[in-house]
Amino acid sequence: MTSTQSKPPSVDRPQLMQTLYQQLRPGQRDMGDWQKGPLAVSAVPGSGKSTGMAIAAALTIARQRLHPRHQLLIVTFTRSAAANIQGKIRQNLELLKLPKWGFSVSTIHSLAFKIASRHPQQSHLDLNQQTLIEDNHNQRLIRSCVEDWINQHPHLYQPLIAGLDFDGEEGEQLRRQSVLRTEVLPNLAQTVIQEAKSSGLSPDQVRALGQQQSDPYAILDIGAQLYDLYQQRLRSQQLIDYNDAILAALNVLQDPSIRDLWQQETFAVFEDEAQDSSPLQQQLLNILAQTPDGLANLIRVGDPNQAINSTFTPADPIYFRRFCHQCAQQQRQTTIQQAGRSSPILIEAANFTLNWINQQWAQPQSPTPPHPATSQTPPPFEVQLIEAVAADDPQANANPAPIAGGLQLHRPFDISETVDRLAQTLTDLFQEHPQATAAVLVRQKNQGQFLAHELSQTHHHLDIYHVEAEQRLSGIPLEMLNLLQFVHRPHSGEALKGALEVFVGRQLIPRQDLDRLASQPERFLYPTILEAPQPPEVKRARRLCRALLQARLELPQTHLISFFALTLDYQASELATADKLNERLLQQTQDHLSLGEFLDHLFNLVTSESFDRIDTDASDSQYTQPGRLTILTMHKAKGLDWDFVFLPFLHENLIPGSLYVKPQIQFLGDFTLEEVARGQLRQHIWNRDAANPEPSQNCQTYDDYWQLAAQLKQAEEYRLLYVAMTRAKRLLWLSAAKEAPFTWNKTENQQPMPASPPFNALCKYYPEAMNTGYTNL
Numbered sequence: 001m002t003s004t005q006s007k008p009p010s011v012d013r014p015q016l017m018q019t020l021y022q023q024l025r026p027g028q029r030d031m032g033d034w035q036k037g038p039l040a041v042s043a044v045p046g047s048g049k050s051t052g053m054a055i056a057a058a059l060t061i062a063r064q065r066l067h068p069r070h071q072l073l074i075v076t077f078t079r080s081a082a083a084n085i086q087g088k089i090r091q092n093l094e095l096l097k098l099p100k101w102g103f104s105v106s107t108i109h110s111l112a113f114k115i116a117s118r119h120p121q122q123s124h125l126d127l128n129q130q131t132l133i134e135d136n137h138n139q140r141l142i143r144s145c146v147e148d149w150i151n152q153h154p155h156l157y158q159p160l161i162a163g164l165d166f167d168g169e170e171g172e173q174l175r176r177q178s179v180l181r182t183e184v185l186p187n188l189a190q191t192v193i194q195e196a197k198s199s200g201l202s203p204d205q206v207r208a209l210g211q212q213q214s215d216p217y218a219i220l221d222i223g224a225q226l227y228d229l230y231q232q233r234l235r236s237q238q239l240i241d242y243n244d245a246i247l248a249a250l251n252v253l254q255d256p257s258i259r260d261l262w263q264q265e266t267f268a269v270f271e272d273e274a275q276d277s278s279p280l281q282q283q284l285l286n287i288l289a290q291t292p293d294g295l296a297n298l299i300r301v302g303d304p305n306q307a308i309n310s311t312f313t314p315a316d317p318i319y320f321r322r323f324c325h326q327c328a329q330q331q332r333q334t335t336i337q338q339a340g341r342s343s344p345i346l347i348e349a350a351n352f353t354l355n356w357i358n359q360q361w362a363q364p365q366s367p368t369p370p371h372p373a374t375s376q377t378p379p380p381f382e383v384q385l386i387e388a389v390a391a392d393d394p395q396a397n398a399n400p401a402p403i404a405g406g407l408q409l410h411r412p413f414d415i416s417e418t419v420d421r422l423a424q425t426l427t428d429l430f431q432e433h434p435q436a437t438a439a440v441l442v443r444q445k446n447q448g449q450f451l452a453h454e455l456s457q458t459h460h461h462l463d464i465y466h467v468e469a470e471q472r473l474s475g476i477p478l479e480m481l482n483l484l485q486f487v488h489r490p491h492s493g494e495a496l497k498g499a500l501e502v503f504v505g506r507q508l509i510p511r512q513d514l515d516r517l518a519s520q521p522e523r524f525l526y527p528t529i530l531e532a533p534q535p536p537e538v539k540r541a542r543r544l545c546r547a548l549l550q551a552r553l554e555l556p557q558t559h560l561i562s563f564f565a566l567t568l569d570y571q572a573s574e575l576a577t578a579d580k581l582n583e584r585l586l587q588q589t590q591d592h593l594s595l596g597e598f599l600d601h602l603f604n605l606v607t608s609e610s611f612d613r614i615d616t617d618a619s620d621s622q623y624t625q626p627g628r629l630t631i632l633t634m635h636k637a638k639g640l641d642w643d644f645v646f647l648p649f650l651h652e653n654l655i656p657g658s659l660y661v662k663p664q665i666q667f668l669g670d671f672t673l674e675e676v677a678r679g680q681l682r683q684h685i686w687n688r689d690a691a692n693p694e695p696s697q698n699c700q701t702y703d704d705y706w707q708l709a710a711q712l713k714q715a716e717e718y719r720l721l722y723v724a725m726t727r728a729k730r731l732l733w734l735s736a737a738k739e740a741p742f743t744w745n746k747t748e749n750q751q752p753m754p755a756s757p758p759f760n761a762l763c764k765y766y767p768e769a770m771n772t773g774y775t776n777l
């Protein structure tokens with residue numbers, strides 16, 4: 001071999017890096033230029049947050065010659081986002097002709113597990129001994145904590161039963177007990193545990209906080225006791241939850257030598273979707289990113305206008321906003337406003353909506369003045385408008401030309417006319433653009449169900465992928481568990497309510513006061529002739545329950561699941577899943593098991609997550625197949641995009657909607673316990689974590705906290721609309737039927753229904769987009 005042959009081809013790395021850098025658009029370049037210190041990147045939808053981060057990551061790895069023992073940590077919020085960004089970074093490293101190491105991508109929880117399990121002695125976390133608790137199991141555990149709490153604290157329970165007023169009537173007392181045990185207290189426990197634990201508050205700290213509040217029901221005290229019971233149960237059953245992983249990691253990193261080790265191994269941390277962080281997550285990343293010179297090598301990228309999880313999870317965009325403001329003071333904040341996803345008219349419509357909503361927020365139309373305690377609630381959006389990219393942008397086909405006008409606004413008479421118009425438009429579009437992608441985004445799952453059903457009845461030619469229906473398959477074991485628990489213990493109010501909820505979920509009975517039915521199971525199931533005649537919905541619920549009990553008496557246990565599946569009107573794929581479940585259980589349980597033992601096996605299966613994987617392998621790419629209409633919720637659509645996006649039911653009662661207290665819990669007052677507790681905890685945490693004094697809420701009464709919750713919820717609904725609108729690339733089709741159901745469990749009862757206010761504003765601003773593209777007007 002000659003010397004020239006053995007010499008590897010020389011690599012002009014600076015040149016390759018320059019080429020990669022050129023792929024960044026101007027706003028993304030601040031990320032590509034980053035060398036050290038904190039950087040906040042606030043970016044509009046479609047601006048290429050993850051694309052920019054993946055290029056910046058590869059450039060950093062090249063510049064700093066990172067390797068597995070001194071690496072870049074990239075943190076995202078979902079496993080699919082982690083896989084996606086990992087793929088992009090590997091591609092970029094390949095372009096730079098570098099080995100594909102020097103970085104690791106994980107979700108925040110898997111990172112926390114990694115840290116905690118590497119130091120089991122300090123973290124006391126050992127996954128060989130302990131089990132991670134799944135959602136279903138968690139709910140059950142919380143229910144049993146509630147039962148314990150009721151037995152241990154009658155002096156706090158009684159005032160809840162009494163509520164605002166109580167005449168001592170026995171039936172009403174039983175009804176209130178049922179709703180407290182199965183809904184109010186489990187919801188309170190869930191909220192307090194999640195909010196407090198993810199902010200690093202212990203049960204004792206929550207209790208101490210409760211003592212500072214004027215709180216007639218002692219809501220935070222009750223929450224603290226439930227949280228305490230929950231922690232005891234986790235410990236005694238060797239279980240851990242996701243927050244424990246983060247707490248354990250933080251605990252480990254308090255040891256100076258371990259902290260040094262991790263900080264030496266970590267050159268920097270890049271975080272995506274930073275608007276969804278919780279306080280502890282932020283703390284963990286901050287520690288890992290610290291450098292010996294006292295700076296944090298930390299890039300946090302997010303979009304405060306896409307924060308859509310903060311009213312039902314502990315995610316709270318306030319922290320990312322604060323990080324942006326702090327970084328802005330040191331000229332370490334950047335915004336990416338250019339986005340190549342959508343046609344210019346759609347960008348304009350999204351910006352118009354954002355501005356219009358913020359202006360309305362500042363000047364409420366209603367004659368009532370803003371509530372004094374919540375007048376500081378920030379508007380829903382940061383004013384961060386989307387801009388089209390420059391002509392020389394690296395993205396191929398950026399800001400594509402619109403199709404069918406780009407924006408269509410429809411005001412059909414009712415929801416069946418909505419379906420017709422939508423189907424007609426889509427048929428025409430797919431004829432002309434068979435390779436295009438399309439989605440219908442709905443606010444509520446039952447809207448998707450209605451639509452999928454109607455389209456499959458009348459428009460067979462459309463290829464439809466209904467995401468929630470596919471995912472319902474994974475809910476089948478839980479439905480079966482609920483029904484079997486009922487036939488096992490028909491006199492338990494809780495088991496009866498569980499079965500009735502399955503019927504409501506499957507739309508076999510209309511939503512009704514289930515607590516009243518479940519408060520006296522015997523009377524509900526076997527009324528005497530002296531009872532007053534019951535309305536048809538109660539009779540129907542009773543017939544279904546009695547059919548299950550009859551089956552329990554007459555059928556062998558091996559046939560129960562199949563019978564229940566038929567009772568629930570399962571479709572073919574659901575029936576197949578139920579059969580598979582039955583087979584699996586029979587394999588595990590052999591012949592002569594009692595129903596109780598059979599149930600134990602099913603319970604283990606439901607809580608172990610292992611059955612879910614059988615039928616659900618949907619990935620993001622299945623949601624965006626060419627020539628197919630995907631139906632999914634607006635929440636699930638985050639991070640995705642389609643050529644044609646349809647938002648068919650834009651009514652004011654859902655967007656922005658209003659917080660609502662169900663009639664059956666109004667005996668406690670005009671608020672819910674969990675929202676008051678969330679407000680009390682958040683207000684404390686916001687003030688605790690504020691670097692400088694800043695205007696904040698000053699809620700004191702239940703009403704104050706309820707108003708705060710209502711405002712935060714409305715703001716989030718508007719952001720959800722914005723996320724949905726910004727998924728469209730070439731056509732955005734919006735509609736609000738003049739008549740629609742108030743609740744989507746009963747689609748036959750339609751009534752005049754006001755459109756969502758921003759929809760009306762769009763109609764006024766874009767009159768030429770009204771009722772376009774539909775020929776049969």
Ligand SMILES: Nc1ncnc2c1ncn2[C@@H]1O[C@H](COP(=O)(O)OP(=O)(O)OP(=O)(O)O)[C@@H](O)[C@H]1O
Nearest residue numbers: 023024025045046047048049050051394395639640
């Ligand atoms: N610099 C770039 N060069 C080429 N294409 C780009 C660039 N930046 C972004 N894109 C493309 O723009 C599209 C949107 O990017 P990406 O999904 O990363 O946006 P995003 O900001 O995460 O969007 P959203 O927040 O709305 O979900 C992708 O198809 C991506 O390939």
